[in-house]
Amino acid sequence: MAMPLFDSITAHETGEAVELLQELIRLRSVNPPGNEGDVARAVARRARDWGLNASLVPVVDDRPNLLVSLPGAGERPALVLSGHTDTVPPGETPWEHDPFSGDLSDGHVWGRGAVDMKGGVAAMLVAMAALARRGWQPRGDLRFVGTIGEEVDCIGAEHVRDTDGLAGVGWIVIGEPSNLDIVAAHRGAVWLEIVAHGKTAHGSMPHLGVNAILHLAELLRWLCERRFPYEEHPLLAPPTVNVGTISGGVKTNVVPDRCVATVDLRTLPSQDHAEILRDVRDLAAELESTTPGLQFDVRVGNDMPAVETPVDHPIVTETRAAVAAALGAEPAIRGATYYTDGGIFAPSGIPMVIFGPGDDKLAHQPNERVEVDHMALAVRAYAAIAERLLG
Numbered sequence: 001m002a003m004p005l006f007d008s009i010t011a012h013e014t015g016e017a018v019e020l021l022q023e024l025i026r027l028r029s030v031n032p033p034g035n036e037g038d039v040a041r042a043v044a045r046r047a048r049d050w051g052l053n054a055s056l057v058p059v060v061d062d063r064p065n066l067l068v069s070l071p072g073a074g075e076r077p078a079l080v081l082s083g084h085t086d087t088v089p090p091g092e093t094p095w096e097h098d099p100f101s102g103d104l105s106d107g108h109v110w111g112r113g114a115v116d117m118k119g120g121v122a123a124m125l126v127a128m129a130a131l132a133r134r135g136w137q138p139r140g141d142l143r144f145v146g147t148i149g150e151e152v153d154c155i156g157a158e159h160v161r162d163t164d165g166l167a168g169v170g171w172i173v174i175g176e177p178s179n180l181d182i183v184a185a186h187r188g189a190v191w192l193e194i195v196a197h198g199k200t201a202h203g204s205m206p207h208l209g210v211n212a213i214l215h216l217a218e219l220l221r222w223l224c225e226r227r228f229p230y231e232e233h234p235l236l237a238p239p240t241v242n243v244g245t246i247s248g249g250v251k252t253n254v255v256p257d258r259c260v261a262t263v264d265l266r267t268l269p270s271q272d273h274a275e276i277l278r279d280v281r282d283l284a285a286e287l288e289s290t291t292p293g294l295q296f297d298v299r300v301g302n303d304m305p306a307v308e309t310p311v312d313h314p315i316v317t318e319t320r321a322a323v324a325a326a327l328g329a330e331p332a333i334r335g336a337t338y339y340t341d342g343g344i345f346a347p348s349g350i351p352m353v354i355f356g357p358g359d360d361k362l363a364h365q366p367n368e369r370v371e372v373d374h375m376a377l378a379v380r381a382y383a384a385i386a387e388r389l390l391g
């Protein structure tokens, strides 16, 4: 058997992934507002220089999705390498290196997005370039799909889904940080905004009012103590509930007639979001029926399905074999605590795994940084995955 192409990738080429990552970190794409346009254009320019096809797909404002491809022979479905181009803000805590420096220091590239997930994006692109440079034609399209907005509302992934962007796709590899493990599952998320409407009164006569804060607190306590039914998952932590924000009331001596809270529920694949929502609304209705003048509005913000790929599915076993060959060691197979654009893609039924450079615990943290060695290994691994699935 001929030497696999990933094994001929040079240090110069993996160095290109580090340089591209540094460039992408310097092009801040903090969301909100996003500003992913500069990142998309920089990646597209490099991709074309490397002989790949690249195009920008307008979504909103100057925030395009990005498509890069190495066309295949049409004998197999496409493999999508998926990454988002926005980042979270750097936060208030001072960093050891400027969060937008892309500094190379101590064997790491430092900066916001190094791990989540400009590192994965750069490694995917350089892997595609390395394969193209060697004249390789995949049996199916090899595509990079760069999405905007993952850190806020996943509008980029929704646009891909709603514009038939997954037609003809057989596999998805999401390059979120996995510490080079293979992540086969992550929990879903439902974000709720709950508004309680009561009745105001003088603070000295609370019995004449309906206290929106107290009634919302009752609903929130129930929500946190309630065990929505679920089946345990071998790769995932149990479901969780977090009350993230609350605001209400105008003055100490006034009965508040309005209170708003936001709640983040993380769910397992066995849980139905519609059922959870029905339970919450049923309880709200029950509380309303015993308190005249009380009314709740329950609105859904994010609604992100869980991702679950069986560990014996070929996409898991094949990527595991490819990664093992590229890294010289068997990768672990596990679940992740975070969610990804994969939740938006999951209802399509296309099998997916998450694999990327960087320690996921550093995502969204100060001093976010990725090991240069991880970048080199990820370039090899993405090329190996493509060769295995499309060769």
Ligand SMILES: [Zn+2]
Binding pocket: 084, 116, 117, 150, 176
């Ligand atoms: Zn991410």
